[in-house]
Amino acid sequence: MKQKRFILPESEIPTRWYNIQADMLNKPLPMLNPSTREPLKAEDLFPIFNEECARQEVNQTDAWIDIPEEVREKYTYYRSTPLVRAYGLEEALGTPAHIYFKNESVSPVGSHKLNSALAQAYYCKKQGVKNVTTETGAGQWGAALSYATKIFGLECAVYQVKISYEQKPYRRSIMQVFGAQVTPSPSMSTRAGKDILTINPNYQGSLGTAISEAVELAMMTPDCKYALGSVMNHVALHQTVIGLEAEKQMEMAGEYPDIVIACFGGGSNFSGISFPFMRHTILEGKKTRFIAAEPVSCPKLTKGKFEYDFGDEAGYTPLLAMFTLGHKFQPALIHAGGLRYHGAGVIVSQLMKDGYMEAVDIAQLDSFKAGCLFAKAEGIIPAPESCHAIAATIDEALKCKETGEEKVILFNLSGHGLVDMSAYDQYLAGALV
Ligand SMILES: *Cc1c(COP(=O)(O)O)cnc(C)c1O
Numbered sequence: 069m070k071q072k073r074f075i076l077p078e079s080e081i082p083t084r085w086y087n088i089q090a091d092m093l094n095k096p097l098p099m100l101n102p103s104t105r106e107p108l109k110a111e112d113l114f115p116i117f118n119e120e121c122a123r124q125e126v127n128q129t130d131a132w133i134d135i136p137e138e139v140r141e142k143y144t145y146y147r148s149t150p151l152v153r154a155y156g157l158e159e160a161l162g163t164p165a166h167i168y169f170k171n172e173s174v175s176p177v178g179s180h181k182l183n184s185a186l187a188q189a190y191y192c193k194k195q196g197v198k199n200v201t202t203e204t205g206a207g208q209w210g211a212a213l214s215y216a217t218k219i220f221g222l223e224c225a226v227y228q229v230k231i232s233y234e235q236k237p238y239r240r241s242i243m244q245v246f247g248a249q250v251t252p253s254p255s256m257s258t259r260a261g262k263d264i265l266t267i268n269p270n271y272q273g274s275l276g277t278a279i280s281e282a283v284e285l286a287m288m289t290p291d292c293k294y295a296l297g298s299v300m301n302h303v304a305l306h307q308t309v310i311g312l313e314a315e316k317q318m319e320m321a322g323e324y325p326d327i328v329i330a331c332f333g334g335g336s337n338f339s340g341i342s343f344p345f346m347r348h349t350i351l352e353g354k355k356t357r358f359i360a361a362e363p364v365s366c367p368k369l370t371k372g373k374f375e376y377d378f379g380d381e382a383g384y385t386p387l388l389a390m391f392t393l394g395h396k397f398q399p400a401l402i403h404a405g406g407l408r409y410h411g412a413g414v415i416v417s418q419l420m421k422d423g424y425m426e427a428v429d430i431a432q433l434d435s436f437k438a439g440c441l442f443a444k445a446e447g448i449i450p451a452p453e454s455c456h457a458i459a460a461t462i463d464e465a466l467k468c469k470e471t472g473e474e475k476v477i478l479f480n481l482s483g484h485g486l487v488d489m490s491a492y493d494q495y496l497a498g499a500l501v
Pocket of ligand 1: 180181297298299333334335336337407453482483
């Protein structure tokens with residue numbers, strides 16, 4: 069009988085995250101203070117982030133970092149997530165490739181984002197923080213943090229990009245059900261928001277702007293810390309639980325991936341699925357291709373420049389050495405809100421620069437076409453973001469069909485699209501560009 073689904077016993081759920089920084093030959097460049105251009109230390113981040121995440125951010129020496137027991141316990145409520153052999157998709161494509169996906173959509177909030185939200189909320193609580201603030205685009209990160217803060221008894225304030233607040237009302241409702249306070253961004257509640265609205269009263273918002281607002285709130289409010297759902301090194305670290313599980317599950321399947329694919333917003337789900345496998349590329353010279361699938365409308369990896377830039381629109385964050393389209397870049401209003409970010413994480417950026425990974429740009433229509441094909445073949449409606457990974461996977465699987473190669477392709481299904489059906493409606497009605 070064909071085995072389709074691979075699950076780990078609870079004892080095999082990782083006890084440590086993998087910190088790729090320790091193994092990288094060229095270390096990621098340090099964050100810089102924008103006014104002095106001095107490298108930042110963990111302590112410099114304490115006013116904004118919880119202290120443990122600040123330390124993890126700059127840790128370039130410990131390859132393995134213990135997952136706190138309180139966090140691992142919460143992981144066991146939904147992990148391991150299934151590794152699935154996509155027989156249905158293989159058949160639909162007529163490809164000799166073996167396609168696997170790691171299904172992060174089974175988390176309580178429907179995406180991989182909870183893996184880091186739980187860790188960040190826990191560290192905040194442990195440090196005595198009372199309020200956590202953040203930004204969210206499509207709402208997945210906001211939903212994850214709203215739930216994680218609720219579990220650990222903290223208050224949560226979320227700035228949601230205005231276009232998504234209006235286009236995706238159900239994600240806002242989800243956050244509100246978990247008890248979070250949700251504000252559309254740009255708002256008049258911060259200086260950053262007011263400044264932008266003064267120049268452009270109809271501005272529909274961006275992640276960069278929402279970050280500025282949340283950071284400002286964290287700096288102005290006692291007992292309040294900021295939490296970020298992507299881009300940062302500590303977020304990539306927490307997400308490696310995905311790839312560490314996948315590594316064991318691929319072993320159960322008796323295979324090792326030739327190609328690993330994930331969609332790319334700031335890089336957290338890509339890092340999560342890739343880094344544990346890339347470890348073998350760095351340390352043992354294993355030949356695996358790692359492909360980041362980004363939207364044509366926000367092509368930081370293929371068209372951006374590697375340089376120091378701000379992480380947010382207003383320029384409140386430290387300077388980050390990354391592939392960026394410039395912090396003033398305003399991406400088109402695609403439905404994959406989670407991919408509308410101008411930059412890439414500094415670890416991924418260095419790995420890209422050093423040739424460990426590649427990137428492809430996927431057009432919005434192609435992403436939905438791929439998502440619908442996947443849904444029919446596998447019965448899961450993917451998040452608009454995840455559709456980009458599926459489109460890139462299909463491209464590689466069709467190349468295998470031409471050459472007859474039986475490559476093993478693993479992609480990360482970062483989330484489901486059940487709260488994004490208005491986007492599918494528009495696609496089916498031919499109303500998308
Ligand atoms: C946020 C999000 C993304 C993009 O963020 P990354 O940090 O690049 O992973 C992709 N997929 C889903 C479902 C998301 O919620």
